[in-house]
Amino acid sequence: VIVYGRQPVAELLRAGRRRALRVWAIKDPGFAFTPATAEELTARAGTDAHQGIVAETESYHYVHAREMLGRDGLVLVLDEVQDPQNLGAICRTAEVAGALGVVIHDRRAAEVTPAVCKASAGAVEHLAIARVRNIADFLGEAKAAGSWCYGAAASGRMSCFEVDWPARVALVLGGEGKGIRPRVAKACDELVGLPMRGQLDSLNVSATAAVLTYLALQGEFRS
Amino acid sequence: VIVYGRQPVAELLRAGRRRALRVWAIKDPGFAFTPATAEELTARAGTDAHQGIVAETESYHYVHAREMLGRDGLVLVLDEVQDPQNLGAICRTAEVAGALGVVIHDRRAAEVTPAVCKASAGAVEHLAIARVRNIADFLGEAKAAGSWCYGAAASGRMSCFEVDWPARVALVLGGEGKGIRPRVAKACDELVGLPMRGQLDSLNVSATAAVLTYLALQGEFRS
Numbered sequence: 001v002i003v004y005g006r007q008p009v010a011e012l013l014r015a016g017r018r019r020a021l022r023v024w025a026i027k028d029p030g031f032a033f034t035p036a037t038a039e040e041l042t043a044r045a046g047t048d049a050h051q052g053i054v055a056e057t058e059s060y061h062y063v064h065a066r067e068m069l070g071r072d073g074l075v076l077v078l079d080e081v082q083d084p085q086n087l088g089a090i091c092r093t094a095e096v097a098g099a100l101g102v103v104i105h106d107r108r109a110a111e112v113t114p115a116v117c118k119a120s121a122g123a124v125e126h127l128a129i130a131r132v133r134n135i136a137d138f139l140g141e142a143k144a145a146g147s148w149c150y151g152a153a154a155s156g157r158m159s160c161f162e163v164d165w166p167a168r169v170a171l172v173l174g175g176e177g178k179g180i181r182p183r184v185a186k187a188c189d190e191l192v193g194l195p196m197r198g199q200l201d202s203l204n205v206s207a208t209a210a211v212l213t214y215l216a217l218q219g220e221f222r223s
Numbered sequence: 224v225i226v227y228g229r230q231p232v233a234e235l236l237r238a239g240r241r242r243a244l245r246v247w248a249i250k251d252p253g254f255a256f257t258p259a260t261a262e263e264l265t266a267r268a269g270t271d272a273h274q275g276i277v278a279e280t281e282s283y284h285y286v287h288a289r290e291m292l293g294r295d296g297l298v299l300v301l302d303e304v305q306d307p308q309n310l311g312a313i314c315r316t317a318e319v320a321g322a323l324g325v326v327i328h329d330r331r332a333a334e335v336t337p338a339v340c341k342a343s344a345g346a347v348e349h350l351a352i353a354r355v356r357n358i359a360d361f362l363g364e365a366k367a368a369g370s371w372c373y374g375a376a377a378s379g380r381m382s383c384f385e386v387d388w389p390a391r392v393a394l395v396l397g398g399e400g401k402g403i404r405p406r407v408a409k410a411c412d413e414l415v416g417l418p419m420r421g422q423l424d425s426l427n428v429s430a431t432a433a434v435l436t437y438l439a440l441q442g443e444f445r446s
Contacts, residue, residue: 015422085308093430098420126422161441194437195444197321199238199349203433207316210430211437214417218384221418 002114004045004054011122018058018125026052049118060112065103065130065138069145072167073100074216077142077149079135079184080175081205084110088119089206090173091127095120097213098220101128103170105135135172139187142170149188150216151180152208154201156193163192165216173209177202225337227268227277234345241281241348249275272341283335288326288353288361292368295390296323297439300365300372302358302407303398304428307333311342312429313396314350318343320436321443324351328358358395362410365393372411373439374403375431377424379416386415388439396432400425 003012013020013031023029024036024044033053041050068075076094081087087110094102110116111131112124120127132138139149150163151172172188174180185191194203194211203211226235226243236243236254246252247259247267256276264273291298299317304310310333317325333339334354335347343350355361362372373386374395395411397403408414417426417434426434 011423089427089430092423092427095421096419096423096426097417121423121425121427123421123423159444160437161444194320195440196319197444198318198346200234200315200319200344200346202344203319204312204315204344207312207429207433210426210433214383214434214438217418221382221384221420 001057001059002045002054003057003117004047004050004114005118006051006053008117008122009053009055011125012055012057015125018061020055020057022056024054029053045114060124063101063128063130065132066141068101068103068128068130069142069147071100073220074213075100075103075142075147075170076209076213077103077135077138077170077172078105079172079180080105080178081173082110083176084113084115085119086176086204086206088116090209091116091120091129092123093206093210093213095123095127097217099213099217101130103130103132103138106131106133135184136187139170139172139184143189151185151188151191152193152212153179153185153191154193154196156191158190158192160192160194160212160215165219167219169216171212171216173205176205224280224282225268225277226280226340227264227270227273227337228341229274229276231340231345232276232278234348235278235280238348241284244279246276246278252276268337283347286324286351286353288355289364291324291326291351291353292365292370294323296443297436298323298326298365298370298393299432299436300326300358300361300393300395301328302395302403303328303401304396305333306399307336307338308342309399309427309429311339313432314339314343314352315346316429316433316436318346318350320440322436322440324353326353326355326361329354329356358407359410362393362395362407366412374408374411374414375416375435376402376408376414377416377419379414381413381415383415383417383435383438388442390442392439394435394439396428399428
């Protein structure tokens with residue numbers, strides 16, 4: 001598979017979790033590469049957003065969702081987030097903030113595609129990402145392992161500022177426009193919302209994720 | 224000028240701040256429109272991201288930056304944020320959270336282009352946006368009007384969770400990759416950072432904006 005873009009390729013090599021089989025670049029990137037033209041890179045990347053560098057690498061290594069459980073920290077659970085930009089942005093925030101990982105649905109969600117790698121600025125190379133068949137079942141396992149499950153919902157009865165965030169949290173974010181599916185919402189301990197005072201009635205899911213990730217982890221930052 | 228996309232056109236009409244001169248659409252949007260093909264819409268919008276609807280409207284109405292001063296609340300100040308996706312995302316968060324407005328540089332920043340309208344989900348139609356010639360001078364005026372000026376910086380000595388956010392805040396965000404320019408940073412009362420615990424050393428500017436916007440306004444949400 002392909003990874004394109006300066007920072008995504010740099011993080012691929014730095015993380016070393018999946019082998020870089022070959023790198024094509026317009027200019028010398030400071031490591032072994034095959035010279036290529038912009039047109040060749042566009043053909044390989046399938047987009048002209050390659051920033052002059054494309055790598056061929058192994059498939060993305062997902063982890064087992066269970067590895068994120070039974071430990072203090074934050075797991076982000078994405079219920080049908082479809083947009084690669086949003087998935088990438090959420091992964092970048094999760095990695096930078098120090099979340100335990102991100103759980104996605106194994107068929108309905110955006111996978112870790114080259115566009116997701118790019119949108120994450122390469123964060124996916126360092127982050128633990130797991131795919132599960134059933135989000136509600138995973139939340140059941142998380143609860144059994146001591147996590148509190150919060151679902152982000154515009155209609156959430158509880159403001160995110162009223163939550164006394166516990167040490168072990170699974171935070172569920174719903175798909176663009178639709179939010180969390182009812183069956184998944186039912187599997188949450190609590191639905192929380194961000195205060196909204198404008199004319200628009202929804203935040204972007206990656207903005208919601210950023211605010212809630214930092215609020216949920218603020219106790220860890222202090223300790 | 225052009226506005227494209229379902230929600231951007233809907234918010235344009237709902238806000239009513241600038242006249243919609245004409246609307247072209249593939250399907251009946253429920254108000255006066257001129258039928259058009261997808262190809263015609265792509266030609267008018269300059270992109271195929273039009274979602275079947277394009278409006279022609281007046282130029283974007285900027286407000287005077289001074290109108291945002293002398294009042295309690297949050298003003299977001301963007302020092303050379305260039306990417307339309309980021310500018311749009313920040314405007315959407317600012318509108319939803321109920322910030323007083325957004326200040327941008329009058330030449331070096333991304334303007335409120337059709338792509339920004341789209342990325343903001345139409346939030347720019349409701350939001351106050353001002354352009355200023357000199358960001359540091361604006362911060363001087365803000366301080367004179369009783370605002371505290373915080374600059375978001377990865378190197379900020381103070382964590383965003385340590386700040387006792389005052390009622391009147393100007394929050395400065397720097398451009399992608401480069402951060403706040405030194406002269407603008409010097410005009411801030413304090414530089415604040417988000418805790419970072421991962422391998423990547425920076426958050427996306429729109430994620431940073433979302434977290435800081437909600438933290439800065441949490442006192443208002445509670446009252």
